Amino acid sequence: MESSMFCYQCEQTLGGKGCVKNGVCGKNAEVANLQDVLVHILKGIGFYGQRNLEKGIKISSEINKFVVDSMFATLTNVNFQPDRFVEYIKKGNHIKEELKNNLGEISNIPEVVKYKAPDSKKQILEESKCLGIMADEKLDMDIRSLRELLIYGFKGMAAYAHHAYVLGKFDDEVNNFFYKGLAATVDDRLTVEDLFNLNMELGKINFKCMELLDAANTGTFGKPEPTEVLTTKKKGPFIIVSGHDLKDLKELLEQTEGKGINIYTHCEMLPAHGYPELKKYKHLVGNYGGAWQKQQEEFDGIPGCVLMTTNCLQKPRDSYKDRLFTTSIVGWPDSPHIQEVNGKKDFTQVIEKALELGGWQEDEPEKKIMVGFGHDAVLSHANEIVGAVNAGKIKHFFLIGGCDGARPGRNYYTEFAEKTPQDTLILTLACGKYRINKLELGTVAGFPRILDVGQCNDSYSAIRIALALAEAFNCGVNELPLSLILSWYEQKAVVILLTLLSLGIKDIRLGPTLPAFITPNVLQVLVDKFELKPISTPDEDLQRILETSLV
Missing domain, CATH: 3.40.50.2030 (Rossmann fold)
Known part of the structure; x- marks a missing residue:
């Protein structure tokens, strides 16, 4: 009998609803179900970890790093090795027991927290059928949606925290929030509003995490230069x-x-x-x-x-x-x-x-592109940028970037960039930049019209640039002549979106499709509160943006 699974954490999930036999990403049902069990155990670790913190018991760096690394391992297109997940699950069992033993006798332990995975992969897979995303059929769909949004946000933040850890940087507030948030996913007392607020809190904590990673990267390798x-x-x-x-x-x-x-x-x-x-x-x-x-x-x-x-x-x-x-x-x-x-x-x-x-046998004719426009490089020219805006030389800023992917419709981002007026400047970052970073769009006010801010890990730089421009113009970010045109694929993009929303940034255009795990009710809240919009066509979106631009 063919194994089944359910996963809808990425943008390319089957039919825009969910993968049920094999993941579009390439993972099979065995890996998907082992990931479900690992996440289930991490929720229990979150519950006991939060109780430890409430009692003033400090959690070891080894446990903190396990939570970060194992969450990261379940992110889309990371780890496809079943045996590695069995190892994570077994270690998770021990960590959960250790955190529990720190507390002595406690009451009101949710049933899901009491779960202990068996030792063999075969048994783990058998029990995984009762532990997946849709296992509780009676769960309110909006509660499930916000819990999953929180879980996927944590997977994204875990990636950034992992990279900071590799360079010897970590932060207690970031680490501790993993336990608080994971514990919330097993707390049936929490309302839709409670979970929505926790997602916004995750966005704020992730901003701190990205700031930590930025400091780790620049402190180790220097500040990026054009x-x-x-x-x-x-x-x-x-x-x-x-x-x-x-x-x-x-x-x-x-x-x-x-x-x-x-x-x-x-x-x-x-x-x-x-x-x-x-x-x-x-x-x-x-x-x-x-x-x-x-x-x-x-x-x-x-x-x-x-x-x-x-x-x-x-x-x-x-x-x-x-x-x-x-x-x-x-x-x-x-x-x-x-x-x-x-x-x-x-x-x-x-x-x-x-x-x-042996490698390639001959050289190709040389072609080059520019990179290195992090926040330090761009903001070193802040006075010239502000002067160019005031002089009418730069009329609008666009951030066009995010995750790339194979689904049809992503040519939207290339066409959008090509159609932006010559008196506008484009910031780009993450692998979505490959849709536009080789376009020859010329210059504006002495700057290349496309400035590569960096990896998705460098989203902090883009936010810093926006905040600094708002300060220079003595206005809020939402009052800037700045439009965010974002593409998403996996969970790092999810947590970056939460960060942008937590900062109160509105009128973001997101595509190529909206997340399958966001219910209509949750989406409506995001639309009402933040004016979040799905992309339409380059011409239509550009026209609306430029009509409402304040410059």
Whole structure:
């Protein structure tokens, strides 16, 4: 009998409703159901963790990091290895018991919190049938919607917290809110309003988490600088680094220096070229390919290696499965995995494989794009930007970015950018930028019309720029001639949206489709309170935006 599942956490979920046999992302029912069990256990950890905090009992950094890493592992396109989830589940059992034992005798423990997963994968999978998203058929659909929104927001924030942890940065307020929020998902006393407010609180906490990550990145690798990046091939052996983890890239650059291997970034790693401590390596030669969803085509039969450092992994084709390496939270069955040992990773097997494969045989004609327009780089020109606006040279700002994906309709973002007037400036970030970052749109007031702010991890930079412009013009963000045109795919985009809403930012256009886990009632609240809008057509949206612009 074919296994079943239910998942609707990403934008490309089947039919816009939910995946029930296999995930569109590539995960099978076994992995999906193990993830359900892990999330179920994390809710119990949240319950006991919150009780510990209420009693003044400090939770260890090991447990905090487990919560962050295991939540991150369930994010879309991260980990597809069943055995890794069994390990998380078993460790989760022990952690939950440890937190419970700290409390002595307590009462009013929800039944879902008492659950303990069995030891064998077969038994865990059998019990997973009663633990999935839709297991409680009697649960109010709006309550379920807001609980899932909270869970997906936590998955997104876990990604940012994980990257900060890797660089030795963490924050008690961020860590502690995981327990508060997870505990809320098993509290039947909470109303729709309570859960909505918790989602807004999560947005605010995530802003702090992104600020922490920004400080970790700039403190370790320097402040991003505007930098030209080669987007064409160079002759010789090579390794392509994908994902988001800058520390992994740095370690690989150190270990490949002087070995005749070219290092290329891919997808969300593109902004790495703007960091002084990374771009100083001369063999960091350029960026290969586009957004994550094109990797099966772009990696097909390549004569080099790929190192996947975080999310955005797709099922590898046989033509490159032997040369795709994973590390950290990421995993695919049978793909070689690089473990960390005593805080270091040995990339020897990746290096040897790259040398064996030989690489590309000749150079391509050079093409380049610009990156490195983080908040420090952009705001160093704040006076010129304000002057250009006051002089009528810049009439409007657009933030066009977010997650990219394969669903039809995402060409909207390319067409929108192409149709923006010449006296407007575009900020872009995350892998959604690949829809527009190679367009030749010229300049405005001496600035490139497209400024690449960075990874989705750098959304903090975009928010900082907006807040600084509002301060410079002595107005609120919603009064700026600024429009947010966002694309979403997975849970990091979900928590960024919560952050924007928690800051009171209105009139966001979101697409290509709205989340399946948002009920009509919850959506109506977001529309009424924040004027959230689905995208329509580039012409119609542009016309409405520019008609209401205050500049």
